[in-house]
Amino acid sequence: MKKTIPLLIVIVGGIIWVLWAFSPHYLLQEVFYNKFYLPWSYASAPFAMLLGVMSLSMMHSNKIKRRAPKWQYSYFFFAGFIITALAGFIGGTQKGGVFMWMFENMQMPMSATMFSLLAFYMASAAYKAFRARSPEATVLLVAAIVVMLAQVPLGMKISKHLPTISQWILDVPNLASKRGIMLGVGLGSVATSLKILLGIERSYLGGGD
Amino acid sequence: MAEKMSFFERIQRLDRRYIYIVVALAIIIPLMVPYNSDNVTTPSTENLYQMIDSFAGREDRAVLLSFYHDASTMPELYPMEVAILRHCFERNVKVFTLTWSPSGAPIIDYAINNVKEEFPDIKSGVDYCNFGYKPQAFAMVIGMGDNIANTMNTDAEGRKLENLEIMKGITNYNELNLVVEFSGSTAGMTWITYARPKFGLNVAVGVTAVMAADQYPYLQSGQMIGMLAGLKGAAEYEKLVDVFAGYRDPAIDYRIKTDETGKKLLAGRPFGREILQDESTKKLINITTQTKAEFTKEDFSAFVSKYPEQMSLLQGLGKPEADKIVVDINAISPEQRKAMGELTYLDLKKMSRDIPYKFKVARIGMNAQSVAHIMIILFIVLGNVGYFIQKAKQAKVK
Amino acid sequence: MSFEMMSNLVGAFFTLCIFSFLYKDNPFYQMAEQLLVGISLGYGLVLTYTRVFIPYVYQPIILKHQWVLIFPAILGMLYLLRFSRKLGWLSRYPIAFSMMAVGASVPMGIHATILVQMRQAMVPIETFNLFLIFIGTIAVLLYFFFSKAHTGVYGKFVDFGKWYMMIGFGASFGLTVMARISLLIGRIQFLVNDVLGLLK
Structure with missing residues (x-):
């Protein structure tokens, strides 16, 4: 029972959505979509955020309680979270306030830098791991080198045909392989969606009864 | 023999921190020593440029820019956003912005404020409108196909959309005919899956280079009308804006905004492939600092005749060099600048074809990219050479 | 020192904290990492409140008296019961509500990623x-x-x-x-x- 009703909601609602995709009928486009779905989906949206807040807070307070490795740093998590939230709720979210200042000068530089570390790891991997061990790997490396050279202004200086060759690689063999893979993935994801729609796949509802 | 072997072993086991230092230097040095370089434009960039340019000056057409990313992919996507906004502001294209992710909101403000500094006439709610952060992409994308003002309701400043001047002539995707999504993860899939087949919306994307190769099937099928791929795409777009939308003819007086019938006159010039191939465009895309305005004799007299009151002052500044007339912008004294008036000074400065730093960030980055790519290729080659020599030696020993 | 300069220096400090990880793991990196998560979460919470909760829950219900929207609001709150052992099953309702849209993705997904792509693969x-x-x-x-x-x-x-x-x-x-x-x-x-x- 605890699973049947949610499952029925998905199946019935899902079928209405299928009809919506095909029919321009007033009941579907106006009553179902504009009058029901739009406001309901907005009104139910904000609460999922609290789920993230709860789960991260629980994780870090447990860490501090159990004195898990590096537990001291969990205080920085709480400091960051509480100060930002207070700054936002009390000071407002406008530009020039503490809230935006913290986001722009702390969060943004840090998250951008976090990703830029990958450049170093990749350079190190290029040196230590990319080996032309087989004909397949050699083809991969050659295609990669041609594309890499053609992307940069210097590539034009090496040969003025490089951009044309690289464009051909992207437009022809790359396109064909990506289309083949995409068709496979597309069929797979449609099959999964259908399984959900028909109630065969229910793992998203979680375990238990 | 034993010594040589240990050498190859040693370079195989080189500490990664040495590699990190080489990487850092390969990027810092070319950034500090700028040089002029050219980025070849690809069809996917040109198509997007032409599509946006076809909206120039039209009341009943607009572009929507969707900033669907956070700071982590900003170095690749932000220069694209700046370049497209600049294009829209130069050519009077109505532009809307939104983001589906809360962390995208400050990036929109950054981009708009940054570009707007150079365009004092551009106004919020008239020439552009920022919807800000909106939740529930799926619902919004479909809702806008019916009516934008009803779906979006307010802009980021809390103003009712139906009262804004920019909304005049804009109802749904029939007018808001193009969306460009900047993303490091989804590449416009919501638009392509729902808005494209249902409402015929044109979709283009600005993606990180990581995802670019996967988008070619969509480009060929026309589901995407254009794509900017990573920093290179941004550099290409910057270049196109400099050559066309940002171009100023020395003979045309841009203070006149409308013609005698009241029709808006647009600055810049329309896209043309033959112009791109022309030698003269080289002068328009120099990314080093330019201080000299060069004219042909006819161009100079046409330029001077636009300002009859300052004619003698301007003529005094022009120094003949070979078959050209050159004005050194740095040599203009503050008194002379005051005497000719700020508008004239800016017009003259524009003729030096100097590009402000913010509009050439991607191209300066591409210079560093050149060196870094060569470095990575050398790393791959060196690593492989070491590996194979070591392997051959081991085979011999056995 | 201007305010902008100071802001940039703060940004530079945290940038270097993260880069320091390249040398080895250290307290500065650990601190920055946790701060990053905390600030991101706080930011998300505040923006969700001001840009989603206020215009789509508070204003319609309290100011415009669209009482029926109390139902989706309660539905959304059921998410939070995920952590309860006894009432956890109630969190399936909001999930089911958002899963409905899978119905639209079947025909539209077939169209966008399969049919159009197949048509393009079969051109003369x-x-x-x-x-x-x-x-x-x-x-x-x-x-x-x-x-x-x-x-x-x-x-x-x-x-x-x-x-x-x-x-x-x-x-x-x-x-x-x-x-x-x-x-x-x-x-x-x-x-x-x-x-x-x-x-x-």
Whole structure:
């Protein structure tokens, strides 16, 4: 029972959505979509955020309680979270306030830098791991080198045909392989969606009864 | 023999921190020593440029820019956003912005404020409108196909959309005919899956280079009308804006905004492939600092005749060099600048074809990219050479 | 020192904290990492409140008296029961509500990723490149079809698919290299230009 009703909601609602995709009928486009779905989906949206807040807070307070490795740093998590939230709720979210200042000068530089570390790891991997061990790997490396050279202004200086060759690689063999893979993935994801729609796949509802 | 072997072993086991230092230097040095370089434009960039340019000056057409990313992919996507906004502001294209992710909101403000500094006439709610952060992409994308003002309701400043001047002539995707999504993860899939087949919306994307190769099937099928791929795409777009939308003819007086019938006159010039191939465009895309305005004799007299009151002052500044007339912008004294008036000074400065730093960030980055790519290729080659020599030696020993 | 300069120095400090990880794991990196998570979460919470809760829950219900919207609001709150052992099953309702839209993704997804792509794969073969694309797409599809053994002439044909994919992965790899480097360039441009003011 605890699973049947949610499952029925998905199946019935899902079928209405299928009809919506095909029919321009007033009941579907106006009553179902504009009058029901739009406001309901907005009104139910904000609460999922609290789920993230709860789960991260629980994780870090447990860490501090159990004195898990590096537990001291969990205080920085709480400091960051509480100060930002207070700054936002009390000071407002406008530009020039503490809230935006913290986001722009702390969060943004840090998250951008976090990703830029990958450049170093990749350079190190290029040196230590990319080996032309087989004909397949050699083809991969050659295609990669041609594309890499053609992307940069210097590539034009090496040969003025490089951009044309690289464009051909992207437009022809790359396109064909990506289309083949995409068709496979597309069929797979449609099959999964259908399984959900028909109630065969229910793992998203979680375990238990 | 034993010594040589240990050498190859040693370079195989080189500490990664040495590699990190080489990487850092390969990027810092070319950034500090700028040089002029050219980025070849690809069809996917040109198509997007032409599509946006076809909206120039039209009341009943607009572009929507969707900033669907956070700071982590900003170095690749932000220069694209700046370049497209600049294009829209130069050519009077109505532009809307939104983001589906809360962390995208400050990036929109950054981009708009940054570009707007150079365009004092551009106004919020008239020439552009920022919807800000909106939740529930799926619902919004479909809702806008019916009516934008009803779906979006307010802009980021809390103003009712139906009262804004920019909304005049804009109802749904029939007018808001193009969306460009900047993303490091989804590449416009919501638009392509729902808005494209249902409402015929044109979709283009600005993606990180990581995802670019996967988008070619969509480009060929026309589901995407254009794509900017990573920093290179941004550099290409910057270049196109400099050559066309940002171009100023020395003979045309841009203070006149409308013609005698009241029709808006647009600055810049329309896209043309033959112009791109022309030698003269080289002068328009120099990314080093330019201080000299060069004219042909006819161009100079046409330029001077636009300002009859300052004619003698301007003529005094022009120094003949070979078959050209050159004005050194740095040599203009503050008194002379005051005497000719700020508008004239800016017009003259524009003729030096100097590009402000913010509009050439991607191209300066591409210079560093050149060196870094060569470095990575050398790393791959060196690593492989070491590996194979070591392997051959081991085979011999056995 | 101007306010902007000070802000940039703060940004530079945290940038260097993260970069310090390249040398080795250290307290500065650990601190920055946790701060990053905390600030992101706080930011998300505040923006969700001001940009979603206020205009779509508070204003319609309290100011415009659209009482019926109390139901979706309660539905959304059921998410939070995930952590309860007894009432956890109630959190299935909001999940089910958002899962309904899968119904739209079936026909639309078939259209966007399968039908249109198939149509494009079947255009008249007018040029050699179109021929190569045609052969490549089929070979790649067959490469993943395991119900028939990859032997004989069929096996040789299917093998083409592998080479196509190697070139495709190579192109992706080359572009990935470019993307990673670009991210680093962006950070270094920030340090060298915005903080030190050395680029012009």
